Amino acid sequence: MNVTATGCGRTCLATVLISVACAIPAEAAQFGTTIDEVVALAKKERTVQVANSWRGPVLKEIAEGFKKKHGLTFKQTYVSAIDSRERILSEALAGLVEYDLVNVSGELRPQYIKAGVITPLDWSKLFPNVQPTLIDPNGYFLAAGMSRYGIIYNTSLVSSDKAPKRWEDCLDPMWKGKMAVYTRPRTFTGLWPAWGEEKSLAFHRKLKDNGPIWTADQTGTAAKVAAGEYAFGCGLPYHTFLNIKRRDKTAPIAFSIPTELPIQIGEAFAVMKGAKNPNAAILFASYLASSEGQAAYHLYGRSNPFVEGTLANEQVNKAGAKLVFGGWEFAGAKEAAAAKKIVEAWGFPKGR
Amino acid sequence: MAIDTLSLSRQFPRWRLRWERLRGNILLVVVMAVLLAMIVIPIGRLLINSFLEGHPALPEGWTLQNYTTAFGMPLFYQALATTLVLATIGTAITVVIAVLFAWLIERTDMPCRNLAWALILIPMAIPGVLFALGWALLLSPKTGAMNVFLRDVFALFGVEITEGPINIYSIGGLIFLDGLRGVTTVFLMVVGAFRMMDPSLEEAARVSKAGTVATFFRVTLPALSPAILAAAMYSFISSMESFEAPLAIGLPANIFVLSTLIYFTTRIQAPLDYGLAAVFGVSYMILMVFLLIWYRRAVRNSERFATVSGKGFRPRIVSIGQWRYPALALFVVYFLFAVAAPFCVLLWTSLLPGYRVPSIDAIRLITLDNYREIFATDRVFEVIWNTLVLMVVAATATMVLAFLASWIIVRAPVRGRGLLDGLMFVPHAIPGIVIALALIMAFLTPPLRYTGLYGTMGILVIGLVIAYISFGTRLMNSAIMQVHKELEQAAYVSGASTAKTLFFITLPLLFPAFAAGWIWVAVHALRAFSIPLMLSSKNNEVFAVLLWEFWENGTASLASGLGVLLIIALIPLSLLMRRFIVQVSGQQG
Structure with a gap:
């Protein structure tokens, strides 16, 4: 028994030709x-x-x-x-x-x-x-x-006087199992130029030991803070806070600007x-x-804090925060290398 | 129609003879070529990438470092152990529940048995990711609706706790979800055996004055143990591949299984590491191959102890007396946990601007804005269209390919059938997440790179066809065996070609099996998650991916709204499937 190839052959040939024609890139x-x-x-x-x-x-x-x-x-x-x-x-x-x-x-x-x-x-x-x-x-x-990273906390669970204001506050054992940390460490690579490797890694080992809830998305983390599932998110960008507030004006969350404020492009x-x-x-x-x-x-919560008159600039001045910015020189390969070391300190699969 | 090779050899050179032989087996050649391209190239590419450094499309040279890193990682072994623990305990729970309900629904006088038969299929309409998200909303330690309710109940008795008492973000939570998820599948696998079993052994037990419980444990269960064992092993393998719940529930608790370890390595961690993910994928696949070989051997051996035969009898309905209503209550509790509770919390969340614990204050916030927002997004219509296209094309392609492959395996007198049969078995051993990873690697590199399918609906269809082809082939193999080849021979005698005979004689005869397979694949394609998530792009986003995107981006209410719509769409399909399941298995439901 066999199947006549002719019909199939023609169709197949036409399909192949169309595929090849589609695969040829158009003129740039x-x-x-x-x-x-x-x-x-x-x-x-x-x-x-x-x-x-x-x-x-x-x-x-x-x-x-x-x-x-x-x-x-x-x-x-x-x-x-x-x-x-x-x-x-x-x-x-x-x-x-x-x-x-x-x-x-x-x-x-x-x-x-x-x-x-x-x-x-x-x-x-x-x-x-x-x-x-x-x-x-x-x-x-x-x-x-420009992204600015701070701490988003639930105002029903954490009073403003107890809200973390320094990154070291995330290491306080009272927050064990109650705070969330986003596994993509852009906040902390943002701090790397100011802290250096030794201080950074020591901080991250302690952070891991403080039992944070690791999360895989930043706005989702902010939403869970708003829902009361986590007391606060340690290291979340300001625009995620705005995203939540825009959809749910009654959401009980606030953004705390730490004394050292990492800025990333x-x-x-x-x-x-x-x-x-x-x-x-x-x-x-x-x-x-x-x-x-x-x-x-x-x-959108991503105005430039280095430019006078922007909302970000006003916020930073009001909080008296020190800006940490690695600039173009740090962004890219150096940031990727820092991210690897931080992720490794947290005990996740490390990119090599 | 067979080619007379002897006369040809006198007239043509050897290459021409080979070409003619190839032409004679063109169907086998085409089907084999398609399957080889779809299955072998991606797996080969995955293997190659496990020895490469860098991005699959920009390799930085050969290395063994991926293996030394993976095997030196404590997390890898933890994930492996968690996967095995989860699958073992989850399967035990699934099998106990499924076997109990199969017996209650099929063999006892439990009230509302017919309704229960229909309702037990509804969990299939809830995609795994929605089931996990629903339970995350119900049992989050601080804000989960069910936890808040339990705390209020405890408070009535003077027990004040601030969180819990149940934490879904735990191994226990994952086991609970896994245990409930697989019940429908195992039920469908064993219910036929309960219906078709030879009643003489049970009748002999009763004549010997054995009670209902004693007969169930000492006669019915042992008699059906081969079918139950096969279903349990199938369930274990499915649990090993589990992805949705470990992603939604496991990752926030820092609990990794093999599937989420691959996802994390290629989608979340910064920087991403494809080489490492390839090693995880290869290891995962090897483990699954061993499990499947074990499964096939066990199933083959179990056939020697068959107590279910083709005889036309129907086992007697057992009276469970005063346990009739407790049995029904047990089913209702199961249905509440498997369907009603997660669906209700998703519906509730979809009506709020953001998730709130059910309360009078929250009722005041109820709005249909989320549904308006869903339908106001032009992307949603594109996603619905993509989902429908994927469902129809994947189901049709899978079943047509499965039909052709099965016909060759069962009927065609050609060499290479055994190889094809083996090839059909391979995809069953590849978890969805590994299929997706292998396809990413294969379609980013030559030769498949030149197809231009990366980032299109085509790659999604291929992924789902690979994932479901084993099921389709198994279904069609047994269906073809039941149709005598006399009808096909009559068509050949009347001058019909093989293609005409296949599509106008054989396929119509196999329609119930083909339709059952088509609907099964369509339902699974509609709720598919790991493959579309890993392979999604601007032009091929489907429902499940958009839903996860909403959830990840902090808009649980939009995700819930979309989920509610998806479940409503899936319920009729799941019920329709029952009709065909009954038709195929010759049962009456």
Whole structure:
């Protein structure tokens, strides 16, 4: 018995040919080298596809501002944590480029550069008015949001006078089994430049011994603090606090700013190689880094504490906190190395 | 239609002869090629990656370091031990409950038995992740609704406690969830045996003045022990693969099992480590292969002691007298724990802006805003569409492939059938999380990288087909064996081709089995979690992934709303499956 191959053969051949045709990458879009060229090319492009984690009113504010300034639109695909950025990297390596602009997590920035999936640009030449601290010296990234990390506590369970105000308070045995710690240690890699390796690792070994509840997501942790499951989350970003408050105004939580406040580049945007709308993406990133774009960031809790007049700056001054910021030099390979050591001190599988 | 090789050899060179032979077996060749590409390449890639440093698509050279690191990690052994403990105790609980209900529903005069038969299928409509999230909301030590209720009850007796008394975030919590989860499957595996068993042994026991309980423990159970053992081993293997509850309940308690260790290494920890995850995956797979070989041997041996035969008899209904209503009450308690309680807490949470312990104050906050928000998100419709496409395509592809493979294994007089049979057995030994990891690695590297399937619905379909093909083949193998080949031969004599015969004669005859398999795969595809979660991307997000994303991002109320909608969609499918199960197994339900 046999099956006639002809019908199947033709169908299979057609399928293979279509697959091969689909796999051939389209011609790469052209990048403008001057601002005029970028603007002109952007006008011919479509909606900018952005991978980021904005939520709430910031989206509308940015959309209106960008439209007003450049007459262009953007669409955000919500991504959070390290795994979704890792996924975008993997997709790009497999030839699938869905986004024009990606907010790349600190620990993954060296991998994105090494993989050659993002485009270096002369941002300062294109946009001389953008704050120099927001521009990656190697040109791969343009920062917009700044994350500040503190302690989110449940006001029904912890009175404001007992709320932790220093990182060492997380080591107090009274909190054993009652506090949550997010397993991605961005808060603590943020402190690393000030603390150094020895102090950091000693702290993390003690933190582990104090029996924290390890959590795998930061906003979820803040939500459980709000629900009263944990007394507080040690090392959570301010924007997660805002996310909870925006949905549930009566949520009994507060944000405590510790005496040493780690600041991380929370949003570092890179234009993907193979992006379909690269020039519009450049304009969008530059809009976010501009004074108009930065003004919207207070809605999302990621305004720049180094800039006078921002909400973050006011909060920091009011609390009298000392800012700890590693800058571009620390973000990337050094941060990834610090993260490995911290995770190892916590006893989790370590990346090598 | 067979090719006359002798005459061909006189006319054509050897290569042409081989080509003609290949053409003659084109169905086998195509099916084998598809399965090899789907199964062998990913597994091979997983193995290769376990010896590579760096990202799968950007390897940094060969190394044994992944193995020395993995095997030097105390956490690896802890996870292994936890996995085994969880599976052993969870299976024991599952089997006791399932066997008891199979007996009560099938063989006793417990009231509402027919309703119970239908209700016991409902847990299948609650995806594992929702079941775990529901119980997390019920039994979180401080705010869990059930814990708060228990504390209030204790307070009435003067016992004041501030948290607990039950902590779901513990090994005990995981065992409890695992024990309840598998009941429906084990019930379905043993209920047929209870119905079909030869009653003469029980009747002899009664003639010898043995009571109902004595007859159950000393005659019925031993007589059905092969079927129960097979179901227990199947349940043990399923528990070994458990992922949802260990992810939602285990990780917050720092309790790792093998599946969550892989997830943690490739999705949560910073930096991610694929090499290490590959070692965990390979070790996990080897362990599962041994377990499956053990299972197959036990099942094969058990057939020698069959007490269930094809004779047309029906065992007598046993009267349990005054225990009729306590038995029903026991079933109601099970149903409350397995379905009603988790569903109600999800429904409650879906009606609030954020989770609150049930109270009068909280009732004032009730709103439908979460449902409005769900339907106002354009992404939700895309996700629903993706989920439906995945369900239909995965179920159809799995069953068509399973049908073709089974037909070759059972009927086709070609060489290589044994190999195909073996190949069909392999996926059963690969946990979903390992399938996903292997596919990530395979589709990020040549040759599969050039298919462009990474990040598409296609890779999800492949993942689910691999996960369910073993089940489909087993089902179709036994169904094909029951259809005599005379009908196919008549079609050949009438000039029909093999393809025509297969799809217009054989397949319609096997429709009940095919439909039962299709619905089984569709239901499982709809509630699938580990594979879609690991392989999800912008364009292939499905319900379960969005639900987990909502939960992870602190919007438990949105996750609950989505979960409630999913459960409502799954209930009719689960009930529909009963009809086909009954039809396939020749039972009347």
